[in-house]
Amino acid sequence: MLDSVIFYFFAGLAVISAILTVTRRNAVHSAIFLITALLATAGIFLQLRAEFLFIVQIILYVGGIMVLFVFVIMLVNLDLAVRQMQFARQKWVALLISLALAAQVGVMLWSTGKLPGQGLPVSQAISADKLPMNSEAVAHSLFSSYLLPFEIASVLLLVAMIGAVVMAKKRT
Amino acid sequence: MQAVIQATLDFLKAYWAPLLCGLVIVAVLPLIAGYIVLVERKLMADMQARLGPMRVGPHGLLQPIADAVKLLIKEDIIPEDADKLVFWLAPVLSVGAALLSLAGLAIGPAFQVAKGINIGILFVVGVSAMGIYGIVLGGWASNSHYSLMGALRSSAQLVSYETAAGMALVSGLLFAGTLNVTSIVEAQRDQGIWFGLLAPVAFFTYLVASIAETNRAPFDLPEAESELVAGYMTEYSGFRWALYFLGEYTNMIVVASVATTLFLGGWLRPFPNTHWLNFLDFFPALMMFLIGVYCVMRAPKQPAKVQTLFMLAVAGLCFVLAFILVAPLLIPIAKPSLAAAVKPFADGILGSFWFLLKVSVYLYFFMWLRFTIPRYRFDQLMRLGWHFLIPLSIINVLVMGIAMIVGSYLHLAGGWLLLVTIPASVLALIVALYILSLEQKSAATEQARAASDSYAG
Numbered sequence: 157m158l159d160s161v162i163f164y165f166f167a168g169l170a171v172i173s174a175i176l177t178v179t180r181r182n183a184v185h186s187a188i189f190l191i192t193a194l195l196a197t198a199g200i201f202l203q204l205r206a207e208f209l210f211i212v213q214i215i216l217y218v219g220g221i222m223v224l225f226v227f228v229i230m231l232v233n234l235d236l237a238v239r240q241m242q243f244a245r246q247k248w249v250a251l252l253i254s255l256a257l258a259a260q261v262g263v264m265l266w267s268t269g270k271l272p273g274q275g276l277p278v279s280q281a282i283s284a285d286k287l288p289m290n291s292e293a294v295a296h297s298l299f300s301s302y303l304l305p306f307e308i309a310s311v312l313l314l315v316a317m318i319g320a321v322v323m324a325k326k327r328t
Numbered sequence: 329m330q331a332v333i334q335a336t337l338d339f340l341k342a343y344w345a346p347l348l349c350g351l352v353i354v355a356v357l358p359l360i361a362g363y364i365v366l367v368e369r370k371l372m373a374d375m376q377a378r379l380g381p382m383r384v385g386p387h388g389l390l391q392p393i394a395d396a397v398k399l400l401i402k403e404d405i406i407p408e409d410a411d412k413l414v415f416w417l418a419p420v421l422s423v424g425a426a427l428l429s430l431a432g433l434a435i436g437p438a439f440q441v442a443k444g445i446n447i448g449i450l451f452v453v454g455v456s457a458m459g460i461y462g463i464v465l466g467g468w469a470s471n472s473h474y475s476l477m478g479a480l481r482s483s484a485q486l487v488s489y490e491t492a493a494g495m496a497l498v499s500g501l502l503f504a505g506t507l508n509v510t511s512i513v514e515a516q517r518d519q520g521i522w523f524g525l526l527a528p529v530a531f532f533t534y535l536v537a538s539i540a541e542t543n544r545a546p547f548d549l550p551e552a553e554s555e556l557v558a559g560y561m562t563e564y565s566g567f568r569w570a571l572y573f574l575g576e577y578t579n580m581i582v583v584a585s586v587a588t589t590l591f592l593g594g595w596l597r598p599f600p601n602t603h604w605l606n607f608l609d610f611f612p613a614l615m616m617f618l619i620g621v622y623c624v625m626r627a628p629k630q631p632a633k634v635q636t637l638f639m640l641a642v643a644g645l646c647f648v649l650a651f652i653l654v655a656p657l658l659i660p661i662a663k664p665s666l667a668a669a670v671k672p673f674a675d676g677i678l679g680s681f682w683f684l685l686k687v688s689v690y691l692y693f694f695m696w697l698r699f700t701i702p703r704y705r706f707d708q709l710m711r712l713g714w715h716f717l718i719p720l721s722i723i724n725v726l727v728m729g730i731a732m733i734v735g736s737y738l739h740l741a742g743g744w745l746l747l748v749t750i751p752a753s754v755l756a757l758i759v760a761l762y763i764l765s766l767e768q769k770s771a772a773t774e775q776a777r778a779a780s781d782s783y784a785g
Binding site (some may be wrong): 184 | 343410414417445446447450451453454455457458460464466468476479480483484487490507589
């Protein structure tokens, strides 16, 4: 009972704040709602007992990337940006894509015959110290089964980082 | 309806202990923060050869309460052009994130709100980093240039120094092999050495970065009063301002607790495995007793009768604390049959004492720095972060990892690990300083070239 309540709370929060992120005209408000959506997603991760994913979501997205977003929003001239028409030309493409996505989700729910949030792997509460070690499990699978993809992703990120530094550096 | 009540009761039955711990923290923390401010003012006064607050209570002991009452009844001003909702939300976010991150910390082996969470120290660091939104959004919502400048500086500073702090934590965690707060402290007991000694460079990096992250002097650029009035809290007044203050001091406690847990042995007393030093267990009680005796001696010299009485009350409190601290040690001696029953209490009480003592020493160091070192300029702050601390911490992680491998190859453990980690730390420091000197040399030649160009033109 309680787990469904918690799931619908987080899921509803995520959906509502995602909608508000796109509909707010003020960029800072949009950013705040995006942060809320990310936090709600983190909450669902936590409910699925993916503690490590939960905290990585918070540290990376909420604590890192969104801080930079807000930082940049404050640097640009907002009054000018509000008056401009932005992204409005992609309306039909966006509608098409979201319809396709909705159809996908609908088909999946229909084929499994479950409501969203039903059949979560978590039903009974266990105190945190009796759970399986989540970060150890993540580390184990990353560094044994998926070592090669992990390393490739690391190298890719490193290249991107060096590229960003080179591009940002002043030409001398 | 019945089901809801039943569910609530089950919830309370399962989670009464964390709820109680959380309530205690939320209720007591404002008071503690107030007294930290008092200690800070007293220290500042002492370092400047003044007396500090003296009027409210003996030696100004009731000053925090008077301040709190003043802040509560002060007029709450919201600027006309402010974004009202965000203005209202920002200080709450600041305090909320700081208080929430306390949930992951273990004060003593027994006192922890979220017990045994697997991500432990990551939770504390990640949640406390969310407090930045309080500062950034508050500065933006005030619709004032000073506030916005303060907010921008603050976010830039936090993003820069969080990398260094995180990398420093990684070097410490290499030795612990776990993220769980309790297991980190137990690992230090098993190895018989504080990780701060094993990884001195990481500890130093974390120390500097934590000062920058909590916006304390000498890195208090976001609220530099000579440049920005009060930075992001320029437009705040009354209770909202007090919330910001509470958030800032809670954050100080949080970074101090993280450093204590990871680098200073948490709730362990110094040399936890050396048995002939067991008499150190009596040190907390002795300290409280001596403070009480001092208060009794000073009591007759107070200027007013009320103050004498108050001083005696403080002395009485100290004696009670001393008794509480010594009782779990004396009971097993007097009645060995009760030893097993009393043991958890003894560990809990003494552990909390050592933990709080270490946190206090860390905070004292913060204050000491604040009154000693002048404020950095913003570009100097950025250069220190990006050109020195971040390379230093990254190199340190790398070198520490190699040192750990070498150590395990040579079957070193505990204090013997120092044989490999100290040379590694020195190496990391030398490489980082070399990078810094290269950087400065190239900057100098660039400047010289620019200067000669401008003359040539």
